Amino acid sequence: MRYDVGLRITYSYATPAAGGRHVLYMTPADLPGRQRAITSFLEITPPPDERFARTDFFGNTIVEAAFRAPHTEIAFRLRSRVERFAEVVSPDESPTLGVLATQIAAVRSLAPEAPHHFLADSARVAARPEFGAYARSLIQPEMTTRAIVEAIGKAIDRDMTFDPDATDVNTPPEEAFARRHGVCQDFSHIMIGCLRAIGVPAGYVSGFLRTDPPPGQPRLEGADAMHAWVRAWCGSKTGWVEYDPTNGMFAGEGHIIVAFGRDYSDVAPVRGVVRISGGQDSTQAVDVVPLD
DSSP states (O other), X not given: OXXXXXXXXXXXXXEEEOOEEEXXXXXXXXXXTTEEEEEEEEEEESOOSXXXXXXXXXXXXXXXXXXXXXXXXXXXXXXXXXXXXXXXXXXXXXXXXXXXXXXXXXXXXXXXXXXXXXXXXXXXXXXXXXXXXXXXXXXXXXXOHHHXXXXXXXXXXXXXXXXXXXXXXXXXXXXXXHHTEEOHHHHHHHHHHHHHHTTOOXXXXXXXXXXXXXXXXXXXXXXXXXXXXXXXXXXXXXXXXXXXXXXXXXXXXXXEEEEEESSHHHHOSEEEEEOOSSOEEXXXXXXXXXXX
């Protein structure tokens, strides 16, 4: 399936910013066999004084932009055409949790795909007893790791309420979990915390979500912003699988991948520093148009 993807993020400053530097994770990933980035154009207004692209440790494409002149607004506008291939659903050959631990220990690599990077606490997701208790309440004896991933994702979709007014980008996942309200970032962080608590390596995926529902079906939540879901390592045979707890489904052809990380802090669409003395406002708009 091919898509035209549009993203616009703007920042308006109450007083002119004297300068700033921004790191942008906005460009759809090029993943052989899964997703092809046909074209991508990232326009920055006003034009930055410095701009360059690079790749981070996890293989994500980053654009860095720096401004030295005063400015009252910045706009980042992405226009991209992406081909997303259908996911092949194979038989579940993932191990039980006990065998999974043995397989993790057998991995003698610290390459970006190694599961070891995704087991410990990260900047936004720390070990919490409530996550472990919730996850263990959903596990049946001899469940496979992939079945556990699905059970936890479905339970979060069932027990959490999508509510864009309940949290903000800095809300800790344990707070969103206590309220049982949040957005896709919260759903994903909670699921990551639950999986890590029982020994399943889990990370964060940022991207876009196709949102044209079948006739008579509701629009998928998360359509008005960039989306997030979870990847979990399910053993040496199965490898990484991706699950969207906001919508209770494995990620598939409608999930357009931008970046992989340990949590949101690794792949925030815009981060950096600005020199300002007042406040700021921001807006975000996303458009995902299927072409086939």
